[in-house]
Amino acid sequence: MSDAANTHDTIFDAADRRRVLFVCSAGGHLSQLLQLRPWWVSHERRWVTFDISDARSKLEGEELIAAHYPTTRSIPNTIRNFRLAQNVINTWRPDVVISNGAGVAVPFFVIAKKNKIPTVYLEVYDRVDSKTLTGKLCAPLASKFCVQWPEQQNLYPGSELTGLVY
Numbered sequence: 001m002s003d004a005a006n007t008h009d010t011i012f013d014a015a016d017r018r019r020v021l022f023v024c025s026a027g028g029h030l031s032q033l034l035q036l037r038p039w040w041v042s043h044e045r046r047w048v049t050f051d052i053s054d055a056r057s058k059l060e061g062e063e064l065i066a067a068h069y070p071t072t073r074s075i076p077n078t079i080r081n082f083r084l085a086q087n088v089i090n091t092w093r094p095d096v097v098i099s100n101g102a103g104v105a106v107p108f109f110v111i112a113k114k115n116k117i118p119t120v121y122l123e124v125y126d127r128v129d130s131k132t133l134t135g136k137l138c139a140p141l142a143s144k145f146c147v148q149w150p151e152q153q154n155l156y157p158g159s160e161l162t163g164l165v166y
Contacts, residue, residue, distance in 0.1 A: 021094035026055040071103030101134035109141040118143040
C-alpha cells in the first residue's frame with residue numbers, strides 16, 4: 001500500500017467514521033481512487049461517476065451516483081453536473097469530497113467550497129510534466145491538493161506529495 005492511503009490523518013481522525021464523497025470519471029480515474037480502499041473501507045461513502053458497465057462492475061456493492069457525460073466541452077452536461085452536485089451535497093452532506101478528476105470534479109468542488117465542505121484533489125499519476133485542466137481548475141478550490149510525483153510539486157506550488165497511488 002502506498003503512502004497516499006495513509007494521508008487521511010491530515011484530513012480527519014481515522015477513528016471517526018465519516019461521510020466521504022468520491023467524484024471521478026470512470027476508467028483510470030476510478031481505478032486510482034479504488035486503490036485507496038484500505039483507507040475508505042471504514043467510512044460511509046458514495047461514488048459519483050459515469051454509469052457505465054466498467055464503473056458498475058468496479059463499484060459492485062457500493063453506492064453509485066450517475067454523473068452526466070461526456071464532460072469535456074459539454075456545457076449542458078456541466079450544468080447538469082452542477083445541479084447534481086448541489087442536490088447530492090445538500091441532501092447527503094458529506095464530510096469531505098475527494099476527486100482525481102476529470103471534468104466531473106469541478107462542479108462538486110465549487111458546490112463543496114460554497115458549503116464549506118473540505119475537498120481533496122489527487123492529481124493523476126500519469127501527468128508528470130504538465131498540469132491537467134481539471135487540476136488547474138480544482139487547485140484554487142481544494143482544501144488539500146495532493147500529487148503523486150515530486151515533479152508535479154513544481155507544477156502545483158503548495159501541493160502535498162503523497163507518493164504513488166496506482
